[in-house]
Amino acid sequence: MLNQIQIGIIGPEYLYEKINHSLKMFPNFQPTYRLSNHLFDAPLFTKELSEKVDVLLYSGWSPYSLSKKEIPPHIPAHFIPLKGSGFYRTLYGLKKIQPDIKGISIDILPAQDVKRALRELDEDISVSYYEGSNDLEKIQDMIDFHKKSFALQTNAAITGLKVVADELTKLEIPNQWVVPTEEDIIVTLERALLSTEKRRNRESQIVFGLIQFDGYYELVHQMASEHLIQRQNLRLNRLILDYVEQLEGHLTSLSGNEFMFITTRGVFERVTQGYKWIPLIAEAKKQLKLNISMGVGFGLSANEAGTHARHALMQAMDFGGECCFIVKEDRSVFGPVEQSAPMIYPLHITDESLLKKAEQAGMSATYQQKLLSLIRRKRDSQFTAHELAETLGITARSAHRIILKWLDANLISIIGMEKISTRGRPRQVYELIDKTLLTNLSGGK
Numbered sequence: 001m002l003n004q005i006q007i008g009i010i011g012p013e014y015l016y017e018k019i020n021h022s023l024k025m026f027p028n029f030q031p032t033y034r035l036s037n038h039l040f041d042a043p044l045f046t047k048e049l050s051e052k053v054d055v056l057l058y059s060g061w062s063p064y065s066l067s068k069k070e071i072p073p074h075i076p077a078h079f080i081p082l083k084g085s086g087f088y089r090t091l092y093g094l095k096k097i098q099p100d101i102k103g104i105s106i107d108i109l110p111a112q113d114v115k116r117a118l119r120e121l122d123e124d125i126s127v128s129y130y131e132g133s134n135d136l137e138k139i140q141d142m143i144d145f146h147k148k149s150f151a152l153q154t155n156a157a158i159t160g161l162k163v164v165a166d167e168l169t170k171l172e173i174p175n176q177w178v179v180p181t182e183e184d185i186i187v188t189l190e191r192a193l194l195s196t197e198k199r200r201n202r203e204s205q206i207v208f209g210l211i212q213f214d215g216y217y218e219l220v221h222q223m224a225s226e227h228l229i230q231r232q233n234l235r236l237n238r239l240i241l242d243y244v245e246q247l248e249g250h251l252t253s254l255s256g257n258e259f260m261f262i263t264t265r266g267v268f269e270r271v272t273q274g275y276k277w278i279p280l281i282a283e284a285k286k287q288l289k290l291n292i293s294m295g296v297g298f299g300l301s302a303n304e305a306g307t308h309a310r311h312a313l314m315q316a317m318d319f320g321g322e323c324c325f326i327v328k329e330d331r332s333v334f335g336p337v338e339q340s341a342p343m344i345y346p347l348h349i350t351d352e353s354l355l356k357k358a359e360q361a362g363m364s365a366t367y368q369q370k371l372l373s374l375i376r377r378k379r380d381s382q383f384t385a386h387e388l389a390e391t392l393g394i395t396a397r398s399a400h401r402i403i404l405k406w407l408d409a410n411l412i413s414i415i416g417m418e419k420i421s422t423r424g425r426p427r428q429v430y431e432l433i434d435k436t437l438l439t440n441l442s443g444g445k
Contacts, residue, residue, distance in 0.1 A: 004030040008049035011059025022185040046070040076195035084113030098174040105149035108160030203266035208309035213257040214291040294324035
């Protein structure tokens with residue numbers, strides 16, 4: 001794939017699988033690995049990769065610190081930090097070899113992360129923190145710190161360096177070595193992606209879009225007067241102009257049924273939430289009874305972006321119309337793009353009113369948050385059991401059980417029936433009673 005970002009990855013062999021798995025979430029990265037379990041190989045690898053890559057990623061502070069002098073000033077370099085998330089797994093592993101932990105000594109992990117983790121786990125363990133610097137010259141100091149702590153007040157140790165862990169094992173001190181979690185790796189890869197010059201250039205890259213109305217002239221011929229045609233054109237222009245305004249773009253009418261807009265890639269990616277949402281097509285269908293086909297083109301020049309937009313529009317037409325396709329600078333095709341808002345809801349619910357409602361209904365707060373997300377997606381507070389089942393990924397029978405509990409808790413009410421065909425039973429339509437919950441959800445974005 002052309003125009004990929006070359007990333008050099010330096011670290012031990014045992015982290016290869018974890019880093020490689022995380023990289024699958026970043027298709028723009030083309031990795032080059034230099035792996036060794038010998039820490040002091042890192043500067044040599046840095047020198048070797050500095051002429052070949054756009055960004056460097058180190059497995060931790062130690063190889064990064066050791067290689068600093070070899071990192072060219074024009075190349076962004078990042079290391080995967082050890083955070084509190086790694087402490088949870090490490091403590092679990094430590095309890096396997098030392099079930100009765102009275103105190104632990106810790107050398108590299110930030111004290112605030114450790115304290116927060118222990119508080120969340122409700123663990124009453126005394127901790128001795130290494131207060132010296134994390135320089136590699138201080139390795140023996142770290143080992144001595146753990147030895148002294150073990151002799152006085154602790155019965156286990158946690159370290160961020162494998163060389164320290166190996167030495168503590170020789171000294172028969174129960175220990176665990178902290179390694180980065182997948183979450184830590186992904187966060188660092190995101191920072192690496194944003195720091196590259198190519199990415200910054202890509203943010204300001206020109207994006208061309210072509211919007212075509214299918215059956216426009218047939219619709220015009222059906223109108224009784226020129227006044228109606230002009231009014232329809234006015235509504236059409238307003239709808240497109242409002243959307244292009246969101247894109248911070250420039251709009252031009254090419255003909256009666258075709259428009260072109262120009263924006264930048266950074267804005268386009270943010271507004272479409274990473275090419276996941278283009279509501280203009282559905283809005284035109286709903287408001288004007290018109291079918292829109294849309295093509296968006298990226299390119300390294302304006303001419304290339306315009307050509308790719310035309311190719312993308314042809315792809316949308318070939319797909320049957322009423323959709324959007326994107327052709328990127330490497331001529332890869334993405335589509336069709338979703339027309340409705342994606343489901344967005346938090347993994348952790350902290351809203352007190354929502355938790356209280358969930359408790360009253362005897363249901364998960366996450367399920368209730370998904371209900372609010374469904375309503376936000378539809379832009380309507382009404383829904384059916386079938387829609388709820390699809391949203392929660394459950395059977396219709398289970399959805400009906402949930403709805404009964406929500407009815408009992410006065411979260412929702414029955415407002416009518418929906419007849420979808422001449423056969424079959426009509427579906428009940430429900431509505432959210434407390435609209436303030438929906439306001440709170442929108443306000444939290």
